[in-house]
Amino acid sequence: xxxxxxxxxxxFVLITSxxxxxxxxxxxxxxELDEVVVTDSKFALPKxxxxxVIVKITAKDLAKKxxxxxxxxxxxxAGLEVNGNQSSAGKNLSSYIRGARNRQTLIIIxxxxxxxxxxxxxxxxxxLLPVDQVExxxxxxxxxxxxxxxGAAAGVINIKLKKSAxxxxxxxxxxxLGTQTIAEDxxxxxxxxxxxFSFGANQDKFNYYVGLNNTEVKGISEAKGVxxxxxxxxxxxxxxxxxxxxxxxxxxxxxxxxxxxxxDFDAAAFTDNTYNYSDSEQFKLGFSPKxxxxxGELVLNSSANLIEREExxxxxxxxxxxxxxxxxxxxxYKINRDLFIVTGAQFQFHEMSIESQYTxxxxxxxxxxxVDPYLNWVYNSDFGFNLxxxxxxxxxxxxxxxxxxxxxxxxxxxxxxxxxxxxYGTAYITPSLYQLHDGYAGNLDLQPEENATxxxxxxxxxxxxxxxxxxxAFYREEENAIEYYSNPITxxxxxxxxxxxxxxxxxxxxxxxxxxxxxxxxxxYTFNEIDSKAINNTFPNIKANLYNPKHKVNVNLxxxxxxxxxxxxxxxxxxxxxxxxxxxPVVNVxxxxxxxxxxxxxxxxxxxxxxxxxVSNVFNEDFVELEGYNTRGRNFKLGLNISL
Numbered sequence: 001x002x003x004x005x006x007x008x009x010x011x012f013v014l015i016t017s018x019x020x021x022x023x024x025x026x027x028x029x030x031x032e033l034d035e036v037v038v039t040d041s042k043f044a045l046p047k048x049x050x051x052x053v054i055v056k057i058t059a060k061d062l063a064k065k066x067x068x069x070x071x072x073x074x075x076x077x078a079g080l081e082v083n084g085n086q087s088s089a090g091k092n093l094s095s096y097i098r099g100a101r102n103r104q105t106l107i108i109i110x111x112x113x114x115x116x117x118x119x120x121x122x123x124x125x126x127x128l129l130p131v132d133q134v135e136x137x138x139x140x141x142x143x144x145x146x147x148x149x150x151g152a153a154a155g156v157i158n159i160k161l162k163k164s165a166x167x168x169x170x171x172x173x174x175x176x177l178g179t180q181t182i183a184e185d186x187x188x189x190x191x192x193x194x195x196x197f198s199f200g201a202n203q204d205k206f207n208y209y210v211g212l213n214n215t216e217v218k219g220i221s222e223a224k225g226v227x228x229x230x231x232x233x234x235x236x237x238x239x240x241x242x243x244x245x246x247x248x249x250x251x252x253x254x255x256x257x258x259x260x261x262x263x264d265f266d267a268a269a270f271t272d273n274t275y276n277y278s279d280s281e282q283f284k285l286g287f288s289p290k291x292x293x294x295x296g297e298l299v300l301n302s303s304a305n306l307i308e309r310e311e312x313x314x315x316x317x318x319x320x321x322x323x324x325x326x327x328x329x330x331x332x333y334k335i336n337r338d339l340f341i342v343t344g345a346q347f348q349f350h351e352m353s354i355e356s357q358y359t360x361x362x363x364x365x366x367x368x369x370x371v372d373p374y375l376n377w378v379y380n381s382d383f384g385f386n387l388x389x390x391x392x393x394x395x396x397x398x399x400x401x402x403x404x405x406x407x408x409x410x411x412x413x414x415x416x417x418x419x420x421x422x423x424y425g426t427a428y429i430t431p432s433l434y435q436l437h438d439g440y441a442g443n444l445d446l447q448p449e450e451n452a453t454x455x456x457x458x459x460x461x462x463x464x465x466x467x468x469x470x471x472x473a474f475y476r477e478e479e480n481a482i483e484y485y486s487n488p489i490t491x492x493x494x495x496x497x498x499x500x501x502x503x504x505x506x507x508x509x510x511x512x513x514x515x516x517x518x519x520x521x522x523x524x525y526t527f528n529e530i531d532s533k534a535i536n537n538t539f540p541n542i543k544a545n546l547y548n549p550k551h552k553v554n555v556n557l558x559x560x561x562x563x564x565x566x567x568x569x570x571x572x573x574x575x576x577x578x579x580x581x582x583x584x585p586v587v588n589v590x591x592x593x594x595x596x597x598x599x600x601x602x603x604x605x606x607x608x609x610x611x612x613x614x615v616s617n618v619f620n621e622d623f624v625e626l627e628g629y630n631t632r633g634r635n636f637k638l639g640l641n642i643s644l
Contacts, residue, residue, distance in 0.1 A: 037050050037054045037056060037138060038138065038158070039054055039108075039138045039144075040054060040144075040147075040388060040408070041342060041376065041378050041388065042299075042330060042332075042344075043297065043332050043340075043342065045378070049380045049386050049412075050386075050388075050410070051386055051387070051410035051422075051423060052140055052141075052142065052408065052421065053141075053421065053457065053472050053508075054139065054140050055077050055078070055138070056138050057073065057136060057137040059135055059136055062131065062134060062135075062136070064558055064566065064568050065570075065599070066176075066599050066601060066612040067176065067178070067599055067612065067616070067639065068131070068570075068597065068599075068614070069085060070126060070130070070131040070134065071093050071126060072085045072086075072597075072616075073137075074095070074126075074137070074139070074157065075572070076524075076556065076570065076572065077139050077554075078508040078509070078552075079141050079155075079506070079508045079528070080095070080096070080097050080139060080141075080155075081096045081547075081552070082095050082096075082126070083095075083625065083626065084625070086623075086631045086632055087222070087625055087629050087630060087631055087632070088221070088222045088231055088629075088630055088632075089180070089192070089220075089233035089263070090127070090217075090222060090231055090232070090233035090261075090278075091626070091629065092127070093125070093126045094547075095107075095123075096547070096548055097139075097141055097155035098141060098155070098474060098476060098504055098506060099154075099504040099528050099548045100153060100155070100478075100504065101121065102121040102123040103121035103123055103432065103482075104151070104154040104155075104427075104451070105123070105151075105152075105153075105154055105155055105156075105157060106144070106148050106149075106151040106152040106155075106156045107123070107124040107126070107157050107159065108157065108158045108159065109129070109159045109160075109161060110159075110160060110288070110301075111288065111299075111328075112286060112288075112301050112302075112303045112328070113149070113151070113348070114284075114305065114324075115324060115350070116322045117307075117322035117323065117350040117351060117352040117432075117433055118309065118320040118321065118322040118352035118353075118354065118433070119322070119432065120432060120434045120435065121432055122151065122350070122430075122434075123151075125280070127235070127263075128235075128237075128259045128261060128280070129159070129237070129259070130194070130196075130213045130215060130235065130237055132174065132194070132196055132213050133161050133162055133211055133213060133237060133239055134159055134162065135160045135161055135162045135163065136160045137157065137159050137160070138158040139155065139157055139158070140155055140158070141154065141155040141455075141472075142155060142423055142425055142453045142455055142474065143404075143406065143425030143426055143427040143451055143452065143453040143476075144156050144406075144425065144427070145394075145404040145406075145425070145426065145427035145428060145451075146374060146391060146404055146405060147374065147376060147392075149346055149348065149370065149372050149394065150396075150427075150429055150430050150448075151429060153427035153429050153449070153451040153453075153478075154451075154453075154476065161241075162198065162209065163241050163243075164201060164202045164207045164208060164209040164241070164243070165200060165202060166202055167202060168202065168203060169199075169200075169644075170199065170201070170202075170644060171197070171198065171199035171200075172197065172198045172199075172641065172642070173196070173197040173642045173644075174194070174195065174196055174197070174639065174640065174641045175194070175195045175639065175640050176193075176195075176612075176637055176639030177190050177192065177194075177637065177638055178191070178636060178637035178638070179191055179219070179636050179637075180220050180632065180635060181219060181220070181632070181633050181635060182622075182630050182632060182633045183620050183622035183631075183632075183633030183634070184633070185633065189219075191217065191218050191219030191220075192215075192217045192219070193214075193216045193217075194214070194215050194639075196211065196212055196213035196214060196237075197211070198210060198211035198212070198239075199644070200241075204245075205244060205245045205246065206244055206245075207241075207242075208240075208242050208243070209239070210238075210239070210240050210241075211237075211239040211240075212236075212238050213237040213238075214236050214237075215233070215234065216233075216234050217232065218230050218231075218232045218233075220632065221266065221272065221630055222264070222265050222266045222629060223266035223269060223270055223271055223273075223629055223630070224269070224270055224630045225270055225271075227272075229264075229272060229274050231264035231266065232262075232264050233264075234261065234263070235259070235260065235261045236259070236260045237259050238258045238259075239257050240255065240256045241253065241254070242255070249291055249292045249293060250289070250290070250291050250292075251289065251290045253288040254286070254287055255285065255286050256284070256285045257283075257284040258283055259282040259284075260279075260280070260281045260282070261278075261279075262278070263277065263278055265278060267313075268628070269581055269629060270628045271628075273313075275312060276312055276313045277311070277312050278309060279309065279310045280307065280308070280309040280310075281307070281308050282306070283307075284304070285303065285304055286301070286302055286303035286304070287300070287303075288301050288302065295333055295334045295335075296331060296332045296333040296334055296340070297331070297332045298329075298330075298331045299331070299332075300329045301326070301327075301328045301329075302326065302327040302328070303324075303325070304323075304324070304325050304326075305322075305323070305324040305325075305326075306321075306322070306323055306324075307320075307321070308320070308322075309321075314358075316356060318354065318356035318358075319354070319355045319356070320352065320353075320354055321352060321353045321354075322350075322351070322352050323349075323350075323351045323363070324351075325347070325348070325349040326347070326348050326349075327346070327347045328344060329344060329345060329346075330342055330344025330345075331343050331344065338379060338380055338381055338382065339377070339378070339380075340377075341375065341376070341377050341378075342374075342375070342378070344373070344374050344375075345371065345372065345373045345374070346370070346371075347369070347371050348369060348370045348372075349367070349368075349369045350367060350369070350433060351363045351366065351433075352366045352433045352434070352437075354434075354438075358439065359438070360439075361437050361438070361439065366433045366436070366437040367433070368397045368433070369396075370394060370395065370396050370397070370430075371395045372393060372394050373393050374391065374392035374393070375390050375391060375392075376389070376390030377389050377390060383414070384411050384412040384413060384414055385411050385412075386409065386410045387407075387408070387409045387410075388406070388407075388408040388409075389405075389406060389408065390406060391403060391404065391405040392404050392405070394428065396430060398430075399430060399447075399448055404426045404427055404428060405425070405426055406423065406425035407424055407425075408421075408423035408424075408425070409423075410422065417460055417461045418459070418460055419458060419459040419460075420457075421455075421456065421457050421459070422454075422455065422456045422457075423454070423456075424452070424453070425452070425453055426451065426452045426453075427450075427451040427452075427453070428448045428449060428450050428451060429448060429451065431443075431446040431448065431482060435482060438495075440493055441484065441486070441493040441494050441495055442495065443494055443496060446482060446496070446497060447480050449478055449480045449481055449497075450479045451477070451479075452476070452477050453474060453476040453477075454474070454475050454476075455472050455473065455474040455475070456472070456473055457470065457472030457473060457508075458470070466513065466514040467511075467512070467513050467514075468510075468511070468512040468513075469510070469511050470508075470509070470510050471508070471509045471510075472507070472508050472509075473505075474504075474505065474508070475503070475504070475505045476504045477501055477502075477503050478501060478502040478503070478504075479501055479502075480497045481497070481498045481500075481501075482495055482496070483495070483498045484496075502530070503531045504528065504529070504530045505528075506526065506529060507525075507527045508525070508526050509524060509525045509526075510523070510524040511524070517560070518559055518561070519557070519559050519560075520557075521556070521558075522555070522558075523553070523554065523555040523556070524553070525551075525552070525553050526549075526551070526552045526553075527550065527551060528548060528549070528552070547577050547578070547590075547626070548577060549575040549592075550576075551575035552573065552575065553571075553572070553573040554570070554571070555570070555571040555572075556569070556570050556571075563603075564602055565600070565602045566600065566601050566602075567599075568598065568599050568600070569596065569597070570595075570598075571595070572595045572597075573593075573594040574593055574594075575592050576589055576590060576591055577589075578590070579624065579627035581627055581628060588627055590624045590625075590627065593621055593623035595616075595621055596617070596618040596619055597614070597615065597616045598615050598618055599612060599614040599615075600613050600614075601613075607643060608642065608643055608644075609642050609643075610640070610641045610643075611638075611640050612641070613636070613637070613638050613639075614636070614637040614638075614639075615635070615636055615637075616632065616634070616635050616637075617633055617634045617635065618634060620633045621633070
């Protein structure tokens with residue numbers, strides 16, 4: 001038998017035995033339920049009345065993931081893969097929900113969609129955000145364009161940043177240090193430094209929060225090879241929030257963020273480069289007033305976002321500038337006890353410019369805007385039937401009008417611990433400004449991608465909610481998929497709408513079990529299969545599941561040893577995937593791999609001072625995440641957190 005499997009099994013048995021010995025009356029604690037979700041209606045809704053299986057990562061959950069990056073935490077969710085999270089710190093990240101590409105997953109931060117108008121996929125760079133600034137995360141899968149517009153075709157990652165505590169005055173400081181090595185290295189010198197602080201106050205009518213974070217990482221080359229230089233990564237984040245409540249019903253919230261990352265990167269897979277770098281700065285400010293009245297609530301989420309990037313590659317400097325403006329005003333009106341309606345209108349403006357020795361794109365040319373009115377009904381009956389349905393009219397300055405809609409019925413059985421969920425939704429994704437205007441491969445004739453998703457499943461809660469099981473089957477069909485091709489002989493390249501559909505189907509199953517007050521187990525399994533004539537017609541030798549595993553398993557075990565001490569284990573298995581190099585692509589099958597991460601923490605001073613230790617890739621698995629690029633081996637991290 002594999003020694004690694006024996007060690008894992010022995011460790012599991014040991015922890016389980018300790019928990020059962022400490023508390024004979026097993027299965028007496030309740031799994032802490034995430035009672036309220038907001039993503040599928042934009043307003044707080046009891047989870048049992050939601051027609052979606054929404055995964056919520058709470059502040060308490062994040063406190064158990066000490067030492068892990070945001071990408072690693074998101075990758076533990078069923079149906080979600082963040083490719084690049086196991087690579088060097090500066091490696092760009094790609095988010096795949098149910099096999100969909102970056103541009104089909106919408107990132108929302110504090111209620112506001114975020115994106116980079118100068119990026120190839122009009123997506124958001126998750127490297128900009130440290131997990132230390134995050135309060136909670138909700139992940140909703142399936143077409144969500146009715147509430148959130150273009151880009152929410154496969155799902156939404158809704159991130160809530162930290163804010164002032166409920167205390168009159170609060171503060172926090174942290175420091176953690178770690179190693180950065182690949183599996184082949186034996187060195188254990190410190191190469192990662194994370195530090196930060198925050199403070200805030202919450203009074204009757206006024207609150208504020210200020211947070212500052214800094215990260216410095218070195219030690220690994222991005223590209224795989226012998227003797228390659230280390231590629232550095234640095235990040236600075238500041239987050240300021242101000243809140244004012246002049247009356248009981250009115251609240252005014254302001255925020256301003258500044259984020260800066262700088263990283264080295266290599267020329268290509270298996271190819272080192274000692275000069276390439278990227279320097280990116282983000283400035284974001286917003287205003288979110290809320291007014292509550294007798295039968296409802298009126299909300300405005302507005303922001304302006306500026307991203308400036310400077311990249312040195314191919315012997316020259318390229319300057320990118322992205323500007324985004326978003327204003328989303330929506331109203332919840334409660335018609336009666338069982339029914340409320342959400343009406344709203346969203347305005348989005350995207351603009352970019354690129355300057356280099358190879359191309360110049362002026363912002364007067366590369367811009368578009370959208371004005372989208374929408375309506376959504378939420379009905380929650382007292383006999384178990386729930387319905388969430390709505391529609392949205394997308395009015396695009398380049399592409400005219402486009403209607404999307406969703407219908408999401410569900411049913412809670414009164415005499416059975418069972419909820420049935422179903423949904424059908426449509427979405428569309430407009431081409432990015434880069435895909436339209438890039439001087440090398442841009443195509444002004446590109447048309448939006450069209451998308452439809454159907455899903456059905458169930459949730460079961462047994463043993464007084466100590467055991468939860470959810471299973472969802474989904475099928476997504478996409479037309480006009482935007483692909484990229486570069487001719488290796490003529491060096492001509494283009495983005496184009498491929499012929500044929502891009503289809504994905506699969507099953508997601510999640511289990512949560514409270515064995516005792518001290519011991520909880522969560523696990524999920526994802527089966528995801530992609531069939532794409534759109535890709536096959538262009539590259540006959542490529543399957544559509546590039547870097548998307550057909551099978552994926554996550555298991556998390558949390559053991560609260562005592563009131564002050566905690567120990568956790570995370571296990572992940574990824575099935576074999578297809579990787580590729582070059583154009584036309586040369587396909588290689590990447591072997592399956594499994595990872596074990598552990599963490600432990602102890603409160604030296606109750607509610608004041610905590611120390612933690614974490615080990616990632618415990619068994620030093622040598623695997624390939626991205627063809628031609630390094631992945632991290634066994635690494636260690638130590639940290640200290642002080643609360644005031």
